[in-house]
Amino acid sequence: MWLPAFVRKISGNQLIIQLEKSLNIERLKTMYSNHLENINLRIEIVDPRKARPKQRALFFALIGDIWNWSGQPVEELKEYFYIQYAIKTAGRMISLADDTKNTVSDANRLLEIVIDFMFEYRVPFKQGYELLPKSEEYYLYQCCKHRVCMICGKHSDLHHLETIGMGGNRTKVDHTKRGLVALCRVHHMEIEQIGINAFEQKYHIKVKGIKLDVDTLRSLGVQGKYEEETK
Structure with missing residues (x-):
């Protein structure tokens, strides 16, 4: 049962x-066998912002990258991802047309589906790369998860923003507590040479460390001494 409401405080x-x-109390009594003290709610915060033109531009740039990789017609790719959005949102529809009623959050969900697909199938980011939201945690997380450099898209290693120190044993560190970034060797050397502040200014991004869970770290071959293993 979905009910529109407004937050007052x-x-x-x-x-x-x-x-x-007003609530239909009799219906609630039927649903909860007269135990109204046990009512559970699920609150969805409605995003008032209309989907933005730059989100549409990014979507079609990424679709163009997939077209270059697969040869699949753009219209078919668009429909495929619109259907995937409907599947993952319990049947909700989406449009990025000028008169869309979808929100910024809706468009971001669609873009996440496309980005997930590209990482999973190793689709090269070309046309869409300059438009990717490099300041977004979701994108940075996917870069770490798939070992893709957050700057150039090439194969990367995982690097700690907080240094472990010379002679430190990485297998004795709980890597879930430390921020990681995905950088290829060239850009890793560069950030160490010029520092984080200059690096951020040069590439117009915020270098934020992403914290990965134990399962993801293990799947990436990162050995460590994890807190949950000692409990």
């Missing part, structure tokens, strides 16, 4: 909301 983890219409 926020205090920490407590919300005071006002429903647009």
